[in-house]
Amino acid sequence: MPFLSADERQFLEPLARLAYCNPFTPERLELEQAALGDQYEVEEHVAWSRTAPEHTERPNVARLTKRADELSTALRGRLADGRSATSDELRLYEDLVIYALYYRWIATLSPAGVGGHKSAVASAWESFSKEYQHFHRVPGLPAPESTPEHLFACLLQVRRAFRGIFDCILGGSMPAARLRAMVWQSIFTHDMRRYRRVLYDRMADLSTLVTGPSGTGKELVARAIAQSQFVAFDPKTRSLRGKPDQGFVALNLSALSPTLIESELFGHCRGAFTGAAGERSGWLEGCPPHGAVFLDEIGELDPAVQVKLLRVLQNRTFCRLGESAERTFVGKVIAATNRDLAAEMHAGRFRQDLYYRLCSDRIETPSLREQVNDRPEALASLVTLISERVAGPEAEQLAAEVQQWIADHLPPDYPWPGNIRELEQCVRNVLVRREYAPRPNHQTRRPELPGWLAGADAGELTADELLRRYCTAVYARLDNYEQTAKRLGLDRRTVRSKIDQDLLAELRAGAGD
Ligand SMILES: Nc1ncnc2c1ncn2[C@@H]1O[C@H](COP(=O)(O)OP(=O)(O)OP(=O)(O)O)[C@@H](O)[C@H]1O
Structure with a gap:
């Protein structure tokens, strides 16, 4: 039998x-x-x-x-x-x-x-x-x-x-479902x-490139991949050999100058540049084996830093700024861009070898318009899910108000140029003011560089002015002298003396944008 x-x-x-x-x-x-x-x-x-x-x-x-x-x-x-x-x-x-x-x-x-x-x-x-x-x-x-x-x-x-x-990753349309399936495959492969x-312990060698329009969840995807990496279990201590939720760092490359990107990524030794009072380890050094470094706006990376990043991807080695000792990177690189990277490569602005190295795994995030075209009800279901996050038990009522507002004020083919980020903004605006004002010529791509760095891009700033602006920008984000000083590898007094109050007020006013 x-x-x-x-x-x-x-x-x-x-x-x-x-x-x-x-x-x-x-x-x-x-x-x-x-x-x-x-x-x-x-x-x-x-x-x-x-x-x-x-x-x-x-x-x-x-x-x-x-x-x-x-x-x-x-x-x-x-x-x-x-x-x-x-x-x-x-x-x-x-x-x-x-x-x-x-x-x-x-x-x-x-x-x-x-x-x-x-x-x-x-x-x-x-x-x-x-x-x-x-x-x-x-x-x-x-x-x-x-x-x-x-x-x-x-x-x-x-x-x-x-x-x-x-x-x-929200959304009840086919493009959203495909995105979830692709993220799963990035983590586990198809087999x-x-x-x-x-x-299971080799996936860090495969970098992931996330492309798609602004506000479509590229960082969200990167975070989901990073937090789902394999973490071994130790039966002796009956615990995981690492904290799955503590291995993700995101760096927006369009907001920093090449030197600052290098300092953030690779770290620096004392005196490596003006104001580097102490040594500091970079994100690559602190990343655990199950962690990931997310490089947002990779298309804007300076060619000199592209070479160093390629070395990290090929040999897993790097040096702190101002040092020659080699260190090892053990995590995964996830990069994102809303630029056409292939076109950037053909135009000679992006290294071919780096492009192919980054493309071992690619994910494309769909625009909100694509999702709504696939399934018109996708918009209402997204509004409901976002309302749940914003208004908790009152979500149903808020979602109905938002949908009514959209039906009354926006054309059915409104392009949602800011994608899900814009829809979130719309839900919050309707919650607070009972209305939403879409920008007529909404900019879908970020400006090349934020205003506070524009002078640096044009080569017009002195090193001291650049440092003042950088200190102010980091302080505006962290709101704490101690942490800013630690992050920048400077002492607290130097940070305090560098804060530009006018710029600080400007950055704070723009933070909600
Ligand atoms: N598919 C999605 N599901 C849920 N929330 C989303 C989705 N896509 C975007 N969002 C929300 O929109 C906002 C922007 O997302 P995110 O920063 O990941 O987009 P992005 O594509 O990286 O944007 P950018 O190119 O401007 O950096 C976040 O608040 C995020 O929660």
């Missing part, structure tokens, strides 16, 4: 593929349907879109997990009774156990557990490892492909990635089995 009945095999084969599929693609629904057969319930919403409930709350998933639980127990019993199974049947058994354990222990983790909080992770591990041993310590069963701690770390990562993408076996 075969180890698996035809009916069990019919359930297990799609389930094994389901355990490793991209949850943001329609393939997931097809596999659920194939596994459940007649029991599959057609759901009102397209389940892979953002308008659907979280997958643990879906009736089809509840049916699948119930059957997976029952079957894993039954099959374990058969193995313990000495029934022989083919290698293919054993592989299906292993995938079934992974699916069942994920839904029993990982998918139910609290947000603290998903974020890597020690006690929540430790208690999930306790239950998980017990069950894991129960299903795998069966006489005659070959050792599974992964150790329990590695599998646990991978499943926690899957959960972190799912939550990060599902919660942050999650290979990822679990060999790629």
